[in-house]
Amino acid sequence: MITYDLPAPDYHAIDALSASGAKLLLKSPAHYLAAKEHQRDPTPAMAFGSLVHSLVLEPDTVDALYIAAPKFDKRTSAGKAAAEKFDATAGGRTVVDMDLFQKAQRVGDSVRSHHRYSELLKGAKFEASMFWDQHGVPCKARADALNGAAMEQSKAEREAYIQAAQN
DSSP states (O other): OEESOOOHHHHHHSOSBOHHHHHHHHHOHHHHHHHHHSOOOOOHHHHHHHHHHHHHHOGGGHHHHEEEEOOOOTTSHHHHHHHHHHHHTSTTOEEEEHHHHHHHHHHHHHHHHSHHHHHHHTTOEEEEEEEEEETTEEEEEEEEEEETTEEEOOHHHHHHHHHHHHO
16 A cells, blocks of 8 residues: 555554664564664754755645754853743744754755756655555555656665765
């Protein structure tokens, strides 16, 4: 089954074996179980990648998911209070430092302006969640884009642009 309208948190909440889970399982069942039992918070690099992903593939969702924070001098009581107030008004959106947000925008602009972007993604459907049963094991996968029979995972391309932006 393939669905295109499943929010990412709902997809991640479904108990099924994913590629990430399969990689952990190949290390050892203990690694797999530990990861399932102890969900880790996203690293700054993971959060940056998610923001770039949204900017590139789902730009209409960015305002609902992220908010760029101005600089606060958190060495002062006033700065700490202002930052806390800003965070409290974020409304569930991920708060991103303004400089990092602008850097992600530059990466997104770079990816979207690349000639292969429009070639690969013209007519594509984004965020395709796929579910199936493999030898009695429920499995899942999430493709960045499906374009006919072709599946596009832009992570490698995104990482290349991120490295280029950092240099």
